[in-house]
Amino acid sequence: MKLTQREIDLLRFILEQKDGLDIENIRQRLGLSDNQIRYTIGKINQFLRSRKASLLKVEKDCIVIGNRERVLEEFTFFVSHTTPGQFKFTPRQMEYFILLKLLIADDYIPINYFTKVLGSSRTSIVNLLEKVKKRCAREAIQLDYVLRRGYRIPEYSFKRFAFFVSILKKLINIREIYSFYYKDNVYSKVGDLVFFDIFELDVLFEALEKTIEYSKTVDDQMDDTAFLNMMILNYKLMKVEKEAPNPSQQERLKQLSQFLSSLEMNHEQKIEDLQLAQDLLAYLNAKIASAFRLVESRHSTEVLTRHLQRFILRQKQHNPMQDVNLEFVKTHPELFQIIFTALRSYKGQLFQHVTVSEAALVTLYYINGIDDHPVVCQSCPRILIICAEGRAISRVLKGRIARFVDESYIDTIAVFEFKPQQLQDYDYIITTIKLPEVDSEKVIYTENAFSEAFLQKIQPLLMGQMCVTPARDVTKLSQIMEVLVEELGDQIQMDRIEAKIINILASNVIKKPSIASVDFVFDPTMLVYHQNHEGLAWREAVQLSSECLLEHGSIEERYTQKIIRNIEQFGMYMVIAPGVMLVHAGAEDGVRQNGLSMHVFEEPVIFPSTDGMPIQVIVVVAMDKQNSYPVIEGLIHWITQEESLFTLRDSGNRLKCIQKINTLLGKKEGR
Incomplete structure (x- = not known):
């Protein structure tokens, strides 16, 4: 419970005076009627009773305080943790508040409670409750309603409390929670609503203290979502422990204890995965550094580490990423090949079954960290492709090699058009026909120009002389994912979101020229x-x-x-x-x-x-x-x-x- 501005003004005035302050003095100074004074004192006493402090008494039209110091302590604490002035909450803020209150409470909550706390009409609250019902239905969380009793969520599950945390993060910033705990008094009016009308303050402080102490034992490696999940479970456990013993209470205590144990075990596993991700990142960097110059930063390192943690989790769960748009890989084939090979060879082939899609996703994150100008950055190599007729096979092969080299640097001719002196005009000559009159390292002969083995053979030769230009639309992915993790937490299916965003962004990375309609005889x-x-x-x-x-x-x-x-x-x-x-x-x-x-x-x-x-x-x-x-x-x-x-x-x-x-x-x- 919290005090209104009138109640704050009256209690402050009473505490500033000596015992025996008469009501007439209050009337004159604050402009209140006798009925207003007595009603306001009754509300103040409700607040003091909830804080287990001495009550105000009216004896012979004078105000008497039992333990003045205790009342002053509670009043000072309340004022230091609340913001003054009138404030009108938005419909979304009220909806979130109603949802949080229902998720944290064990008893039925009547509609009148919400109308009173939020200062809104019954019609508005009923409309907001309809939205809350739909939200709960989407999350498969049961919401019961009993006439004249109100609403209640009966289910006790980790999903319920994880949902509470996701809504709490949308309503207030976690820094407000720390500010509240350390009494910095730096939080919003919505923070007032959360701290004083959703939680019991003494239990909240105890839960925060316990969670903060635990976080110190794990070297402060807990992210915000994990911290809030543990805090809310500690809060509920402490609340239920204070209830009178009964079978329902014992069952809830057992469930909450299991949730906390599972959370601690998951966090320990998360720390192991973090260490593994950091080691894997160093391994990948060493492999990539042999061919590219990396622009490393604290930001890019953190983004990559978080992604590799999710990658490791998917590998352990045998749930690899699928159906990733691979168009962008064509612009960075050598980088992709290095990463794919490195992932499969890491620690004795720990991830030997990694999929192409997984390797492509890691490649995408690395694109952000590659300098626009690698150590070797020269003009594209000039290439001549020779075929028997110089039309079909050579033209198609040109299209495939254009993945690595700008198409304008590739020429095609028929074998009868080739002259040995053309060697000096090209860096490489790729031919499907043997050229007995030519003996040069520039000549690359192949019987099967379309095999993956041949393309892998020539790729390092061609890519080693090229500048790598990151695809800027795709490189925004790391920033997008960072915002999603920050706003939504790690409990959601990040891999599915990643795949969808990649398919959106990568679709425009390589803009292929539209192919005109070509009429082919075929039936x-x-x-x-x-x-x-x-x-x-x-x-x-x-x-x-x-x-x-x-x-x-x-x-x-x-x-x-x-x-x-x-x-x-x-x-x-x-x-x-x-x-x-x-x-x-x-x-x-x-x-x-x-x-x-x-x-x-x-x-x-x-x-x-x-x-x-x-x-x-x-x-x-x-x-x-x-x-x-x-x-x-x-x-x-x-x-x-x-x-x-x-x-x-x-x-x-x-x-x-x-x-x-x-x-x-x-x-x-x-x-």
Whole structure:
């Protein structure tokens, strides 16, 4: 209970006078009637009774105080912890107060109590209680109502008290609680409402003192949410201990003690996780420092440490992050690879099953700490890509290498256009065709330009000369998460929030140019499963696979012959994955219209190579426009995935594969 301004003024005046102050003197000095004086004294006595202090007595129209010092002590304490003046609470503040009062109380609370304390109408309080009901329902907390008795929350659960803490943090700042405890008198009028109308002050001080002492034993590592959770449980435990013994009281004491024990155990585990997170952070920093210059700060270190704590918790609970938008990783592939490898190798592979999404999330947080200019910061390397025809494979490969190097620094040509003197114009030459007349470290030869192994091989060469520019929209994530943790606490599902925010922010990190609609000849009859072609020669397999495009008018007969001659002359450069060939020639070799056909052979076809390379999937592509290349890049990305190949090889998945191909080609249904 607290005193109104009139009650404060009257009690202060009485205490300033000697015993025997007559009511007539009060009338003249304060301008109060006899009835107002007697009513106000009755309210003051209610306050003094709640503080176990001596009451004011009226004897022969004079005011008498029993233990003046005790009354003065309680009055001084109250005034030092309250703010003067009138104050109108907002509807949201009143709603939070009602909710807190119901969450902390064990007995029914009538509507009249709220109208009196908040100085609001019954209609307003009833409307606010409807909102409180909905809040409780969303949290799955039962709220009972009994006519003429009021409202009560019967359930005793940790969720109830954790919900109390989350609402308390929204209503007042935790610094007000410390200020109240240390009698600094620096808090708001809403703080008055909380301290004097929700809590019993003597129990609150005792609970705060016990919690503060505990926090000192754990080296002050408790965050605000953990501190408040422990404080409120201590408060409730002390309150229930003062009740008369009965079965209900004993059950509540048992539950509260269990909640406190669990909280202490969780905090001890949290400290262990914090130490592990700090050690993991140092390990990651050491690995990253070999390739990047880090800009470390107290802020970034704290943000990373908190994130790694949540990462460690998810690993222990076998509940890894899933479905994170990975677009931003393409702008920092080397950083991602270093972090992914480091996480899996940490402390004897403690986190060996870490997912790509988890590693990507750690990478995202590190983007904030990377300087815009690493130790090595030179111009992008000039790259030349050589293919048999210089059109299809080289263009698609250019798109993949553009993840690491600005596309304007990459050129593509056909093998017959290459001249040895061009070596001096480029830093690297990537070729799918062997160049016997050239012997240089600049030349990188590969039979499978689309394998992950090849991309990992060239990535360090290309990235080592590049400046890393953080994606600014995404780097705001650490600031956003810090605010969420501060405002909402650690009890919520932070990982789910992180994933959603990443999907929002990362969606704009890489703004890909829109792909114009490209018309490809393809219908369901052009995905063919061959089951009766045992011992088929490779030339026959190529001709068989090209027939669909020939019949649909996409190519001329000479296009097929050119494909065969290219394989005879240049070898197996058209292999894009184990057992998969993307066969093609140039647009000038007989392409009439963009077209695609796909053929799956039950019995692999043996193509000419050193060991005789078995091919089970042949994709025939014809392209007459440059804007077709992004479409083919998407097709290659899909078909080179192990899961996609597994699905494609099974004829039972034919309809599913046709739908996927149509999607990649931008077609709603086969043409």
